[in-house]
C-alpha cells in the first residue's frame with residue numbers, strides 16, 4: 001500500500017529536508033555556485049571627488065514621466081543611477097514619487113533605446129542626419145511635443161521664430177485637464193487656480209481622477225492624506241467607470257457616460273431647493289441651467305436618483321469648506337465650478353495661482369485639440385516639416401482623426417525620440433534622444449504648486465549611448481543653425497541653462513549654481529494672479545439617454561501606470577497590477593454584471609467592440625464599478641511598434657474613438673457609441689487578486705466607512 | 720551641432736591631482752617601507768593563519784584557479800617585499816562595502832617616478848592604458864553572489880579599528896582572514912571558499928550576527 005502523505009506532513013518533511021540541507025551546507029560547503037573570473041571589475045581612472053565605490057550619492061533632478069514635473073532624488077553608485085525617490089524639499093511632491101516616476105529607471109536602461117540617428121532605414125551619423133534635415137526643411141516647420149515648459153520651451157520658440165518660414169508649436173497630451181482649465185478661465189478668470197484638497201472638509205469629484213492621473217497626482221495624494229486626517233474629510237465621486245479616486249470614495253455614484261454635468265447641476269438644484277443656497281451670483285446662463293435641472297430630469301439623463309442628490313447636498317452643506325472638481329467635458333467642469341461658487345469655495349479651497357515673471361518659461365499645456373489642429377493644418381498642406389518629440393500621435397490619436405493621412409501629407413517628419421514607436425515608424429529621420437536621467441532642463445510643475453518654484457533637471461549619470469543627445473542640446477543646435485540671435489556663444493545646452501538660471505537668480509557665482517543643483521529647484525520671480533468677475537457661462541447639457549438596444553457607450557480610461565501608453569514599454573508598469581481590475585500584461589473591458597448577463601457574456605469572454613471608427617477585440621472583466629450603459633477599456637496597451645515589452649500586448653481603445661470634439665474646448669471626447677459581439681473564445685484574465693471576496697477567512701479585516709463612523713460616534717457618545 | 724560638443728572636460732583638475740599624488744605617494748610609501756624594514760621585513764603570518772588577536776579566524780582553504788589578468792601586477796612584490804599596506808591601495812575598504820580597485824591615477828602616482836614604463840613592460844601596458852584613458856578590465860577573483868550583502872567596512876571596523884590589540888599597519892592580517900595571505904600569490908587567487916558555511920562558522924566563533932537578513936537583504 002502506498003504511504004499516504006497529507007499536506008501537513010509533506011511540509012514537515014520539507015522542513016526537515018531543508019534544515020538538513022542547510023546543516024550540510026555549513027558542514028561541507030559546496031563550492032559549485034561561486035564564481036571566479038566570470039565578471040569584470042573596472043577602477044576609476046582618477047578618483048571622482050566625493051565618490052566612494054559602494055556608497056550611493058543622491059543627486060536632485062526632475063521626473064519627466066508625466067507633465068506634473070515632480071522633483072526627484074536619484075541614488076548614483078559607481079556612475080550608475082540605481083534608485084529614484086521624491087525630492088523632500090519641493091513644495092510640489094514633498095519627497096514622494098509615484099510608480100511611473102519610480103519606473104523612470106526602466107525608461108533609462110531600456111534595451112530598446114534608439115542609439116543612432118537614422119534616415120529611413122539607414123543608420124547615419126549626426127552630421128549626415130542634420131545635413132539631410134537642413135536640405136529638406138524649407139518652408140513652414142512645426143514642433144509637435146507633449147506638455148513642455150522651462151528653458152526647453154523657450155529654445156523651441158526661439159527655433160521657430162528664427163526660421164524664415166515661421167512655424168507653429170502643437171503641444172499634445174491625451175490625458176489632460178483642458179475642460180477644467182477652460183471652465184476655470186470662464187468662471188474666475190484663472191485657468192490654473194491652486195486647489196487645496198487639504199483645506200477642504202469634503203471633496204466632490206465628477207470624473208477627475210486626482211489620485212491617479214489628474215494634473216499632479218503625487219501632490220494631490222499628499223493633500224489627500226491631510227484631507228483624510230482628523231477631522232476626516234468626506235470624498236464623493238460621480239463617474240461612469242470607477243477610477244482610483246472613485247475606489248477611495250466614501251460615496252461612489254455611477255452616472256451614465258456624459259451625464260456628469262446633469263448630476264452636478266442636479267446637486268446645485270437640490271442645494272437651492274432644500275437649503276436655499278442662492279444662485280444669483282453665478283454667471284448668467286448657469287442659474288437657468290440649474291433651475292431647469294430638476295431631479296426628474298437628472299434621473300432621466302443620468303439614472304441618478306433624487307435621494308442621492310439630497311445625500312450629496314447634505315454632505316456638502318455639513319462639511320464646509322468643500323471642493324468640487326470635474327473634468328472630461330466642458331459642461332461637467334463648468335457645472336462643478338458653478339457649485340464651487342454657490343458653496344463659497346472660491347477663495348477658500350480654490351485660490352489664485354501665480355504668473356512666472358519670465359512668462360516664456362510657463363507650462364505649455366498639452367491638449368487633444370492641438371492634435372486636431374495639427375492634423376487639419378497638415379491635411380491642408382500648411383506644414384512642410386515637423387519635429388515630433390514627447391508625443392506619439394500615431395498611437396494616441398482618436399481613430400476618427402485619420403492622423404496617419406495627416407502625417408503622410410507632411411514632406412519631412414523628424415522623430416526626436418528615445419524609442420521607436422508607431423510615430424517614429426512614419427518618420428523620415430529619427431534623432432536619438434538622451435534619457436531624462438542624462439539630460440539638463442528646467443520644468444514648471446503643472447499644478448502651480450510652489451508658487452514659482454521651478455524644478456531643475458540634471459544628469460544623474462553619463463550617457464549610456466554616446467550618440468544620443470538631450471532635447472535642449474538639439475533645440476539649441478537647431479536654433480543656432482537657424483541663425484537665432486544671442487545664442488552663438490553657447491557651446492551646449494548646459495552652458496545656456498547655467499547662464500539662464502544665473503539670470504533668474506541674479507548671480508552667476510559657482511556656489512549659487514551648486515546650491516540650485518543641490519536643491520533641484522529654483523525660485524523664479526512670480527506675480528500673484530487675481531480672480532476676475534465672469535461673463536456668461538454656456539452650459540449645454542448633452543441629451544444622454546440609455547443607449548438603444550445592442551449599443552453601449554465605450555469609455556477610454558486613463559490609469560496611473562501605462563498612462564496614455566507611453567509607459568507600456570516598462571515591464572515594471574506592465575507587471576504592476578491595475579488599480580481597479582488587478583490585471584497585468586493585458587487589456588480588458590469592464591462591463592457591469594447585469595449588462596453582461598443581458599448580452600450573455602461571462603468573465604473572460606472575448607468580445608469585439610465596434611464603433612464607426614474601428615474595432616478592437618479584448619476580453620470581458622465583470623465589474624460593478626461601471627455604469628450598466630457603459631463599457632470601459634483602459635488606454636495604454638495595444639502598441640504595434642513600441643519595443644519588445646509593449647508590442648502586441650493588449651488593445652488600444654483610443655483607436656475606436658470616433659473623433660467627436662467637445663464644443664467649447666475642441667478636445668476629443670473619450671467616449672464612443674459601440675456594438676459588442678462575442679467571438680466565442682474565453683480565457684482567464686490574469687489578475688493579482690483573482691477573487692473579490694475572502695470567503696469568510698478574514699485575511700484582511702475591513703469595515704465599511706459608515707460602520708467606522710458609527711463606531712466613532714458611539715465611542716464619543718459613551719466617553 | 721554635433722553630439723560630441725561638450726563644454727566640461729571630464730578631468731579638469733587631473734594635472735594638479737597627479738602632481739600632488741606623486742609627491743604624496745612617495746612620502747607615504749617611503750614611510751611604509753621604512754616601517755617594514757624596521758620590523759625586519761618578515762611575514763607576520765603564523766603557521767596556522769593570520770594573527771588577529773581577539774578573533775577566531777576561519778581555517779577553511781580553497782584552491783582557486785589561476786585567472787589571467789590584463790596586467791601582471793604582483794601582490795607579492797607590493798604588499799610583501801615592499802610592505803605597502805593593503806589599505807593604501809584598497810582605500811575604500813574602510814569606508815565602503817567594497818574594497819575597490821585603486822584608481823589608475825594612484826598606480827601612476829608612483830610609476831611616473833619609480834619603476835616607470837621605460838624599464839618595465841607591465842608598467843608600459845599600464846601607462847598606455849592611462850594615456851588612452853582606459854581602465855584595466857580586471858577579472859573578479861573573489862565574487863560574492865548578488866544576493867549576499869557583504870561590507871568590508873563593517874569587518875575592518877570590528878577586527879582592525881575597534882580591536883584594541885591590532886595595529887593598523889597589520890591590516891594584512893585581517894584581510895587574510897577571508898582572502899588568505901595575498902603575498903603568496905601573483906596577481907590574485909581565491910584562497911578561501913567564501914561560502915555561507917565559511918561565513919557562518921566565523922560569525923559563530925566571533926559573535927557575528929546570525930539573522931538571515933543581515934547578509935541577505
Ligand code: SF4
Pocket residue numbers: 063064065066067068069070093096097098099100101102216217218
Ligand atoms: S506624478 Fe508624474 S512627475 Fe510626478 S512622480 Fe509621477 S510620473 Fe513623475
